[in-house]
Amino acid sequence: MTEDRFSYLFEQHFIKKASNAEMEEFMHFIDSGNFDGQLEVLIDQYYGNFKPQQSPFSLALENKILNVVLNARPALKEIKVVVRKKLWANISVAASIVLCLGTAFYFYKINAYKKEQELAANFIGPGASKARLVLGNGKVILLDTLKNGMQAFEEGVEVTKTKDGQLIYNVSAQDKGEKSAINTIETPRGGQFQVSLPDGTKVWLNAATTLKYANAFKDKRREVMLSGEAYFEVAHRENQPFVVHTDKQEVEVLGTHFNINAYNDEETQVTTLLEGRVKTTSKSNVLLLKPGEQAVLNLNNNQLKMNNADLESIMAWKNGDFIFKDEDLASVMKKVERWYDVDVVFQDVDPKSIKLGGWVSRGKNISTVIKIIEPIADIHIKIEGRRITVMK
Structure with a gap:
C-alpha cells in the first residue's frame, strides 16, 4: 500500500500536479531512503517515454551540476551511477529526474527555508511617523497618536499637529516675557518626525534621534541640542544665529539648509550644507562650509576635516x-x-x-x-x- 502511494505521489510530482501536502509527503518518502529501489524503477519507466536530445551543456558543466545535484543526500549514492548514464541524454528528463533524486527534497528544504525567512521578514515593516514630546513641565505626549488640530499643553504655548503629521509651535504674546521651557522630541528606532520650531525653523528627525529646544527663542542665540540625525531648514534672523550642539561639536548658522548626522554609535559626526553658510566648531578646528561641502568629525581623534558631499546619498533618508x-x-x-x-x-x-x-x-x-x-x-x-x- 505504501509502495502504491509512493508511485502515485511520484506521478503527481512528475506531471507537476502534486498539491503542497502531497509534495511534502513525497519529499519525506524520498528523504527516508526506503524507496531508492522503487525510485530507480519509476525513473526507468518514465524515462522511456522521452526521446533523446542533445544536452546543451558541456561535459564539464554537466559534471559540476550533477555533483551538486546528486550529493544532496548521501542515501542516493547507490542509484547515482545508473542515473548518470541517462541523465544528460535528454535535458527535459534531466529536470524531472533531478527533482526525483532527492534534489527535490534538497531544494524543497531550501525553498521552505526561504519562505520561512520571507514570512519572518514580512513581519518587519518599515518605520513610520512617530515620536514622543516631553514638555518642559514633564508632560509626555505620544505624537503619532495625537489628534490633528491645535491643542494647548503648556501655558502660553499651543501645539498644532497638521494633517501631514507636522508639529507646529505657537507662542502667545502674553508669554513673551516669561522664561522659556525646554522641550524634547524623541523618535524611536523605526520612527521619524517633522517639527516646526517656535521661530519657524523646520526640522526633520531621522530614526533614533533626540532634539532638545526652547519653546520660545528669547536669547541672543537660538540653541538646540541634537543626538542622532536631522535635516534643518532654518528661519532667517539676522541678529539671532541658530546653533546646533552635539556632544562633540557646534554648528552655527544664520539662515540655511543643512543635515547633521551625529549618532553616538558612529565613528564620525557629519555636517552637510545644502544652502547658505555654516560654521562648524570642534575642539580641534573650525570650518566654514559652502553649499555641497561637509564637515566630518572623527570621534576617535577629534580631527575635523572638509569633504565634498554626495547630496543624493546624504538626503536619501529625508526623501524616503x-x-x-x-x-x-x-x-x-x-x-x-x-x-x-x-x-x-x-x-x-x-x-x-x-x-x-x-x-x-x-x-x-x-x-x-x-x-x-x-x-x-x-x-x-x-x-x-x-x-x-x-x-x-
Missing part, C-alpha cells in the same frame, strides 16, 4: 530612500537597524571590508532590502524575530 554608494556593510546595517527597529549581529563576516551600492525605498519591508543587499555583498542574512544575523 536608502541610497548606498560604495558604503561599507557595517554602515548600511546600522541604517537598517534604526529604520526597521532590529538588532544586527555579524557571524564570521568583517562588515567594514565589504563595500556595496544600491537603491531601495525606505517604504518597503525589510525583505526587499535584504534581497538587494545579499547578492551584492555576497552574504546570507537570517531572520529570527527582530534579530538579523549576517553570515557568509
